Amino acid sequence: MLKGFSQYRAEYQSLIAWADQTGRRGPSSFIKQFDFVGEGAEHRVYKKAAADSLAIKSTLPNKFGYSIQREGEWASPVEYLKRLAWQNLIFCDDIRIVGVAYEDGQMEVITSQPWSAGTCSPDVSGWPA
Secondary structure, three states: OOOOHHHHHHHHHHHHHHHHHHOOEEOHHHHHHOEEEEEOOOEEEEEOOOOOOEEEEEEOOOOOOEOOOOOOOEOOHHHHHHHHHHHHHHHOOOOEEEEEEEEOOEEEEEEEEEOOOOOOOOOOOOOOO
8 A cells, every 4th residue: 555645646746736837747648749669567668760869758647667665566656756866876877857748637757768779788797696
C-alpha cells in the first residue's frame, strides 16, 4: 500500500500544480508529434527523427514505475522523480523533465534523455557481485 492515499494524491496534485506554474502542462496529444519506438514496463519511448540524439519518454498513464521501497507496488510521483535524479547522478545521465501531459484525469510525465542505441558496455568489474 502507498504511504496513504492522501500522500500519493498530494504528490500527484503537486506535480500538476508545478507543471501549471512552469508552463509545462500540456494535452496528452503532445506526444503524438514524436515517432513511437517501443514500450516497457514504465515508459513508452519515442524519437523525434532518426537523426535526433534525444529519446522522448512518457510514463504510462497514472503510473510512475515500480516502487523500490515496496516490492511489487507502483511508485509514487515523488519516488519516480527521485529515481530520475539518482539515475542522473549515478550514471551521469541527462534526463530532463519536458512536461506533464494531463487530460481527463490521466497524467503522463514526459522526459527526454540522450539516445542510446544499446551499444554501451560499462566497466562493472569493480562492482559488488
